[in-house]
Amino acid sequence: MENLNFRGHVKFCCYKEYGAVVQYYELKKGALESHYEFTFDRAGNKIKEETYLFEEGISLKSLYSYDVTNNILKDIRYCNNKFVDKNLYKYNEFGVLIEKLSLDENMTESKFEYQYIEHLYTKTTICNSFIHDVKQTHIVIHDKQGKKLEESEYYNDTLIDRKNYRYDDSGKEIEFIWSGYCQEQGFHTRYYKYKYDLFGNVIEKKSTTVPKTNEDTLLKYQYEFDEKGNWIRQTLYKNGIPFNIIEREIEYFDRHCPF
DSSP: OOOOOOOSOEEEEEEEEEEEEEETTEEEEEEEEEEEEEEEOTTSOEEEEEEEETTTTEEEEEEEEEOTTOOEEEEEEEETTEEEEEEEEEEOTTSOEEEEEEEETTOOEEEEEEEEEEOSSEEEEEEEEEETTEEEEEEEEEETTSOEEEEEEEETTEEEEEEEEEEOTTSOEEEEEEEEEETTTEEEEEEEEEEEOTTSOEEEEEEEEESOOTTOEEEEEEEEEOTTSOEEEEEEEETTEEEEEEEEEEEEOOTTOOO
16 A cells, blocks of 8 residues: 555544446446555554455455554564464664564564664665575665665675665655566666645656566546545546546544543
8 A cells, every 4th residue: 555644643544445447438436356454553553454355365464563662563464364474573772673583374483683874864774684595685775854765675695676765855755766677577677756736645656667668657646535634535547547446434533532
């Protein structure tokens, strides 16, 4: 899912994604394709996420728990009610993440260790792990405001992919560049450019690929809003053709109620 971009104190949100069909020149909802539910605590932390993919017959559930400073401590994932994996997070005395321990369905452990390098204008996070005898290194560079600038992934010290991010003066991401290798196309680069409305919702997403392929797309989004300014209906057009319709039901915390 895209950035949820909520306004107000959201307690619960349900997405229903439908195909888009045109009948007698009228745009209508098609078959229900997927269903998403998000539950939040009062601090704004996501504590539960559920996904239902009807065509594939798949249901996914993730549960999250946090400490008193809102650092995530644990997340657990299930697929069709069967345990998939679990992540446990460890912090130093300053609340900085230093280790993540992952356990898969066979209780096989994978450990991720984090180290940080402070620069004058940026901060670099390096995560190292060994999974199935493969050394994996994930490097992320943030600016001093915490915005992600660059992300790189290495397997056994060989670069697999790199992501770069660019922002406008208000801090909204306006360009995302992915460079990597895939079996079908070899090494290639894909560019994504974004435009937003006044509420910070994406209204246009354009993607192009170098070397040139027929995968270039232009996505345009139209919205309807509730009284809080959150969208409750999104219509997506792909290369000018209606692609899907998402309806969103949002429940807010009562600021006078502690529950």
